[in-house]
Amino acid sequence: MNEVTAGLLPEGLRDRLPPQAEAAAALLRGVLDTVASHGYERVQPPLVEYEESLTGRVGAESGANAKLLRFVDPVTQRTLALRPDITGQAGRIAATRLAHYARPLRLSYGGPVLRVKGTQLNPEREMIQAGAELIGSDGVAAVTEVLLLAVEALQSAGLETLSVDVTLPSFVGALAAGPWPVAADKIEAVHTLLDGKDVAGLRAAGASHYEPLIAASGPAEAALAALRALHLGPAFEARLADVADVVAALPADVRVTLDPTERHGFGFQSWIGFAIYAPGVRGEVGRGGAYAITHPDGHRETAVGFSLYVDALVDAGLGLSAARRILLPVGTSRADAAKLRAAGWSTVAALTDNADPHAFRCTHRWNGVEAVAIK
Amino acid sequence: MNEVTAGLLPEGLRDRLPPQAEAAAALLRGVLDTVASHGYERVQPPLVEYEESLTGRVGAESGANAKLLRFVDPVTQRTLALRPDITGQAGRIAATRLAHYARPLRLSYGGPVLRVKGTQLNPEREMIQAGAELIGSDGVAAVTEVLLLAVEALQSAGLETLSVDVTLPSFVGALAAGPWPVAADKIEAVHTLLDGKDVAGLRAAGASHYEPLIAASGPAEAALAALRALHLGPAFEARLADVADVVAALPADVRVTLDPTERHGFGFQSWIGFAIYAPGVRGEVGRGGAYAITHPDGHRETAVGFSLYVDALVDAGLGLSAARRILLPVGTSRADAAKLRAAGWSTVAALTDNADPHAFRCTHRWNGVEAVAIK
Structure with a gap:
């Protein structure tokens, strides 16, 4: 080697x-x-x-x-x-x-x-x-x-502190195929502009009717209200009611946001997707x-x-x-060692006299009678 | 696909x-x-x-x-x-x-x-x-x-029933380099003959002095006695005493055999190797x-x-x-479900009325008050 x-x-x-x-x-x-x-x-x-x-x-x-x-x-x-x-x-x-x-x-x-x-x-x-x-x-x-x-x-x-970002992966596609028509060969471009929250781009592409989706993003209740206010018809309204039901089921201490246009990494999800975040954790936690x-x-x-x-x-x-590791001096009986393990200790058998408990990451040392805390 | x-x-x-x-x-x-x-x-x-x-x-x-x-x-x-x-x-x-x-x-x-x-x-x-x-x-x-x-x-x-086969992977090599000389280019051949318990082959190869090793194989105590009787000198006798100490430490209900020539799969072990077997388990268990x-x-x-x-x-x-799976009918409160899980149940929430507990491998069904065993 x-x-x-x-x-x-x-x-x-x-x-x-x-x-x-x-x-x-x-x-x-x-x-x-x-x-x-x-x-x-x-x-x-x-x-x-x-x-x-x-x-x-x-x-x-x-x-x-x-x-x-x-x-x-x-x-x-x-x-x-x-x-x-x-x-x-x-x-x-x-x-x-x-x-x-x-x-x-x-x-x-x-x-x-x-x-x-x-x-x-x-x-x-x-x-x-x-x-x-x-x-x-x-x-x-x-x-x-x-x-x-x-x-x-x-x-x-x-x-302890979680936030959930809800997304609607198939929403834009359904709009494009229904109430907010977009030519099939333009859907991808519109999606990309929405991903980038690019209002100017949407206008330039003749898709300014999609602008309200960009605004309807943020805390879930407000975003759902904004989406409902678009009056997209019964099928969409039923879906939004489903999303509202899911959101309402989450514990009160979980912060929930909704972004109807987000699709990053949700390529295979359908009507609803979610990403979960927590402070102190890099990227998504789930x-x-x-x-x-x-x-x-x-x-x-x-x-x-x-x-x-x-x-x-x-x-x-x-x-x-927190490890509960106890150093067992040479000569400790097997019965004592087994009893300590049964009581939840991890036993560390010394193979030489005068082994240093610190070197073996032990918090305690067995003196033959009881567990003695290491200073 | x-x-x-x-x-x-x-x-x-x-x-x-x-x-x-x-x-x-x-x-x-x-x-x-x-x-x-x-x-x-x-x-x-x-x-x-x-x-x-x-x-x-x-x-x-x-x-x-x-x-x-x-x-x-x-x-x-x-x-x-x-x-x-x-x-x-x-x-x-x-x-x-x-x-x-x-x-x-x-x-x-x-x-x-x-x-x-x-x-x-x-x-x-x-x-x-x-x-x-x-x-x-x-x-x-x-x-x-x-x-x-x-x-x-x-x-x-x-x-519950284990047997341990003890091997001495470096033993033959040490004999060949010491009391039972074998030319370096013949050691491998002798080893192969010993692997095959090939007495005739050992004789033909001029290594008949290795024959006693084939006999010194079987229940550990007898095998160790046979090896000690070969009077191989202090270094070997000390090693055999070490092996005897290891064997003696095993629980009485573990059957121990010793084969001083076995080397299959022990290519990197030194003075001692072991393989563990159990009835009903294919091959070695460890x-x-x-x-x-x-x-x-x-x-x-x-x-x-x-x-x-x-x-x-x-x-x-x-x-x-044994699974403790309990089917929860539609409408079971989340608090009841959590209590059942805390008590050790795996809860299986029905998503439709009249779900068949058997189909979900449930042993019990929650009736809103208690767990009812499924017939």
């Missing part, structure tokens, strides 16, 4: 050391325990699949294809890829091996994902994703359940929304889910627990 | 479904909780590293190189590989980023590993490995601690032993560790827990 590179890892990959590695595991465990308590059943798809399995179906998320770390499998001689996301794998399972299960089908998952490149905001290429998917409905009850579950999981992880899964026979099934990356929570200092 | 391949996975890769996925997670959690209670601190190395990092150092395990699933990283333009094993990564961390930590350094890990091909016994290419490494000693106390820890972890996972880590400056440090693969335990039906 080259001594210069010894211990070096490729760009975007890292070792989690103590105590952060334990924090990551504890946070993942906590999230999965929360979703399990709501009846979500665990699936564990493989890290590697045929490339086309990862880009098809739900993977239609914009840019999913470009995220894949691919290689040719020496065994099958086909191109495989590392999963950049587990949501799509859960959808594949729901549409194939669990197609015969009753709906709604509630699935959960947690594990590493890999992408070919990090982003400017987050240079990591390997992350730990956890999430839950409810398959077979994207109605208000289903969306509310999943959003509240995401909030509960994040609050359990120690994030996201999700309603979407559809395509079955092998081509039919589409509604679903709603959320996922989060444990890494951002670890980096924000969450998941650490 | 091609409809014919929909849902199909590449050879050697699989989806874990409910309830096995949950069982795998519970078993992994249990093993890591056990090792954490003995003071082992968690590390989480990346899934992917430079190929040479995975083949160097501890990775000198025979055939490690041939196990790697490699690809050229589009970002660094270098060859990366998926880890086939986490032990080597823990050693890398101990020798680099944690080189300044006091010894013994106790590390644990758990997560997926990938190899290019399965074996005849186990066709899976992705497995969940968990383990613990004690770095800075390979003495009797250290080896005993790690072996007892492996036994405890497996017993906690539900394996293995480990003493070894050495090479630091970047070339110096070698003793260590001892064990690892196990959760998958074999899941396949043997371990880790499953």
Whole structure:
């Protein structure tokens, strides 16, 4: 091994050391325990699949294809890829091996994902994703359940202050196909202008009738009122009422905003999407929304889910627990050691006399009779 | 997506479904909780590293190189590989980023590993490995601690009957370099003949003096007595006394055998190795032993560790827990649902009237007042 590179890892990959590695595991465990308590059943798809399995179906998320770390499998001689996301794998399972299960089908998952490149905001290429998917409905009850579950999981992880940004991914497209017509070849341009909140651009593009959407963005209640005031007709008004119901179900201490034109990263969601933020945490702490899964026979099934990356929570200092480590001098009986572990201690057996408890990160030392706190 | 391949996975890769996925997670959690209670601190190395990092150092395990699933990283333009094993990564961390930590350094890990091909016994290419490494000693106390820890972890996972096969990986080499000389270019041939218990072959190769080793194999006490009776001199006798001490420390209900010539898969272990078996479980349930880590400056440090693969335990039906799932009819209050979860239930909210509890794998149904068992 080259001594210069010894211990070096490729760009975007890292070792989690103590105590952060334990924090990551504890946070993942906590999230999965929360979703399990709501009846979500665990699936564990493989890290590697045929490339086309990862880009098809739900993977239609914009840019999913470009995220894949691919290689040719020496065994099958086909191109495989590392999963950049587990949501799509859960959808594949729901549409194939669990197609015969009753709906709604509630699935959960947690594990590493890999992408070919990090982003400017987050240079990591390997992350730990956890999430839950409810398959077979994207109605208000289903969306509310999943959003509240995401909030509960994040609050359990120690994030007391959360804000939720609600988006309406299919809203602009539906307007363009209905009450606010836009030529099919101009929809993308209008969307881009709305993304940039570019009022002047909208006017120049002859889409100034979309301007009110830019104003109808901000705290959810006010934004919904502004959207209702546009009198878009019964179908839109029913959808807005659904959104209002979801928003109203959130705990009072969660700040909720609505942006009807935001679509960044919501390429595969349908009528509602959400991103969750917390002070002190880089980027989003979770996201999700309603979407559809395509079955092998081509039919589409509604679903709603959320996922989060444990890494951002670890980096924000969450998941650490106060260690109760006790140093056991040489000669401590196995029975004493077992009793201490049963009482919740992590025992650290000294292999030499006069071992320094500090060097082993111990808070206590066993004197043969009791645990003595280390000064 | 091609409809014919929909849902199909590449050879050697699989989806874990409910309830096995949950069982795998519970078993992994249990093993890591056990090792954490003995003071082992968690590390989480990346899934992917430079190929040479995975083949160097501890990775000198025979055939490690041939196990790697490699690809050229589009970002660094270098060859990366998926880890086939986490032990080597823990050693890398101990020798680099944690080189300044006091010894013994106790590390644990758990997560997926990938190899290019399965074996005849186990066709899976992705497995969940968990383990613990004690770095800075390979003495009797250290080896005993790690072996007892492996036994405890497996017993906690539900394996009541265990047997441990002890091996002496460096024994034949030490004999050949000492009291039972063999030309350097013949050692490998002698080793192969011993592996095959090939008495006739040993005679033909002029190594009939190695025959007694084949007989000195079986229940540990008898095998150790047979080895001691060979009067190999003080250094060997001291080692055999060490082995006897390790064997004596095992619980009385663990069956222990010794094979001084077995080396299959113990390519990187030194004076002692062990493999653990249990009835009803395919192949080994765990293995480990003493070894050495090479630091970047070339110096070698003793260590001892064990690892196990959760998958074999899941396949043997371990880790499953009786689900307490309760169906909540539409309209159940959130407060009632939260109370049930706090009492240990997994709640499953019906989204439609008259949902069938059986279809959602529920054992109980909430009637608004109490949990009613489903017939």
